[in-house]
Amino acid sequence: MNEDKDLRLLKERRSIRSYDSRPIDDEILTKILDTSRWCWSAVNRQPWKIYVIRNSDLISQIAKECTTGPFAAEAPVLIALVGDIEAQPNWYVHDLSFLSLQLALAAWAYGIGTCFIGNVNRDNVKKILGLHEKDFLLTVLPLGYPSGNIPKARPRKPLDEIVKYFD
Numbered sequence: 532m533n534e535d536k537d538l539r540l541l542k543e544r545r546s547i548r549s550y551d552s553r554p555i556d557d558e559i560l561t562k563i564l565d566t567s568r569w570c571w572s573a574v575n576r577q578p579w580k581i582y583v584i585r586n587s588d589l590i591s592q593i594a595k596e597c598t599t600g601p602f603a604a605e606a607p608v609l610i611a612l613v614g615d616i617e618a619q620p621n622w623y624v625h626d627l628s629f630l631s632l633q634l635a636l637a638a639w640a641y642g643i644g645t646c647f648i649g650n651v652n653r654d655n656v657k658k659i660l661g662l663h664e665k666d667f668l669l670t671v672l673p674l675g676y677p678s679g680n681i682p683k684a685r686p687r688k689p690l691d692e693i694v695k696y697f698d
Contacts, residue, residue, distance in 0.1 A: 540636060540639060540640055541636070542684075543639075543684075544635060544636060544639045545639075545644065545681055545682045545684070546644075546645075546646040546647070546682070547644025547645060547646055547675070547677045547681070547682075548600075548602045548646050549602060549605065549677065549678040549679055550602075550605040550606045550607070550644065550673065550675030550676060550677065550678050551675065551676050551677070551678040552607070553607070553675075553676045554607050555607055555608055555643060555674060555675070555676075559641050559643070560583070560608065560674075562637070562641070563634065563637045563638050563641060563643070563674075564581060564583070564634075566633065566634075566637035566640075567581065567630060567633050567634040567637055568581075569633070570626075570629050570630045570633040570634075571629060572622075572626040572629065572630075573620050573622040573625065573626055574620060576618050576619075576620070576626070577626075578614050578615045578618030578623045578626055578627075579612060579613065579614050579615075579623075579626060579627055579630055580613045580614075580615075580666075581610060581611075581612060581613075581630075581634075582610065582611035582612075582613060582660060583608060583609075583610060584608065584609040584610070584611065584660075584671075585607065585608055589609075589659065589660075590603070590604060590606065590609050591604055592659050593609055593611075593656055593659055593660075593671055594609075594673075596651055596652040596655045596656050596659070597648045597650070597651050597652075597671060598650045598651070598652065599648055599649060599650035600646065600648035600650070600651075600671075600673070602646070602673065603648060603671060603673040605673070605675065605678070606673030606674055606675040607674070607675050608673070608674040608675065609671045609672065609673055609674070610634065610645075610671065610672040610674060611656065611660060611668060611670075611671045612627050612630055612631055612634075612668070612669045612670055612671075612672065613627075613662060613666050613667065613668055613669070614626065614627045614666070614667040614669060615665060615666070615667070616665050616666070616667045617665050623667055624667070624669065627667070627669040627670075628669065631647060631669065631670060631672060634672060635647070635672070638674055642676060642677075643674055643675065643676060644674075644675060644676070644677045644681075645672045645673055645674050645675075646672070646673060647670060647672065648670050648671060648672070648673070649670065651668065651670055651671060653668045656668055656671065
């Protein structure tokens with residue numbers, strides 16, 4: 532394993548909040564989605580659906596429901612991550628969270644940015660997408676090529692502040 536090369540993706544990924552207008556090639560989008568589906572989940576239940584939104588009217592409607600992410604309106608693609616609340620064990624929130632990270636890393640490997648949007652009016656987005664009551668919308672992730680400069684890494688806490696060993 533070439534540690535520097537193999538781990539660079541994890542250390543260099545950034546949250547992107549500004550996208551240029553270039554579309555994402557279907558082949559690249561499919562590779563990102565295919566890589567994402569290999570994410571682990573509790574008991575391998577894979578309690579998720581991935582909704583790919585490329586319709587500009589839908590993107591505009593959904594972005595208005597992203598109170599901490601109106602920049603989603605700039606993205607050529609939105610990804611809605613939806614879990615089944617009836618799946619057992621019912622760890623769908625954890626599983627969807629892992630999936631969102633896997634998707635973000637897969638996208639970054641192709642030079643495509645995203646940002647986890649934590650504050651979404653889930654009920655309104657569910658209505659826009661025609662989702663069911665049993666569907667849990669974790670978030671919508673904008674996908675797009677970064678516009679402008681990539682943000683620099685922000686300082687990280689030193690290991691001795693966050694790691695405790697029990698030998």
